[in-house]
Amino acid sequence: GFTSLQRVTPSELKKHNTPxxxxxxxxxxxxxxxxxxxxxxxxxxxLMRCAGRDGSKLFALTHSWVNLDYMLDGCMIGFMVPEPSQ
Ligand code: HEM
Incomplete structure (x- = not known):
């Protein structure tokens, strides 16, 4: 079903760094x-090494052949966006 996706800033992402x-x-x-x-x-x-941060590089280094999008389809929260400017 439809799930609304969020816009996530780097500072918001950083808060979610516990198991x-x-x-x-x-x-x-x-x-x-x-x-x-x-x-x-x-x-x-x-896996926790990428918690609260961008895991693209670590993921590509360890197993670029794994289809992450497919595997974590139901766990998607949204998209990264820049911090709002002041
Ligand atoms: C193995 C998924 C993130 C390190 C695997 C395998 C899968 C997987 C499916 C088995 C691959 C195979 O046997 O061909 C994922 C997913 C990730 C993720 C969906 C992100 C959500 C990471 C990260 C790291 C990492 C960030 C490193 C910091 C490893 C290592 C193995 C592995 C070292 C090999 C384990 C072994 O064969 O002994 N992962 N992974 N993974 N992953 Fe990840």
């Missing part, structure tokens, strides 16, 4: 990675 509330961005898309932590074949600790 209970972990968000990460990959190629501009933001995902809640908390539900996937215990299923990650590389382990929770490795």
């Amino acid at each position: 209970e509330d972990a968000w990460s961005s990959f190629n501009g898309k933001v995902y809640n990675i908390t539900p996937y932590l215990s299923f990650h074949p590389g382990g929770q600790k490795e």
Whole structure:
């Protein structure tokens, strides 16, 4: 069904950096990675390295062949946007 997507700033992303509330961005898309932590074949600790931040580079270095968009489809939160200017 339809889920409304959020616009997420870097400072908002940074707040979600605990296993209970972990968000990460990959190629501009933001995902809640908390539900996937215990299923990650590389382990929770490795996946938590990208919590609260952009994980694109780490992801590409470890397994660029994995289809993240497909795997985390139901965990998508929204898109990265710049901080509002003052
Ligand atoms: C393995 C998914 C993020 C490190 C895997 C595998 C999948 C996966 C499906 C198995 C790949 C295979 O056997 O071909 C994901 C998803 C991620 C993510 C969906 C993002 C949401 C990360 C990050 C790191 C990482 C950020 C590193 C900091 C690893 C490592 C393995 C692995 C080291 C290899 C484990 C082994 O074979 O012993 N991941 N991963 N992953 N992942 Fe991730």
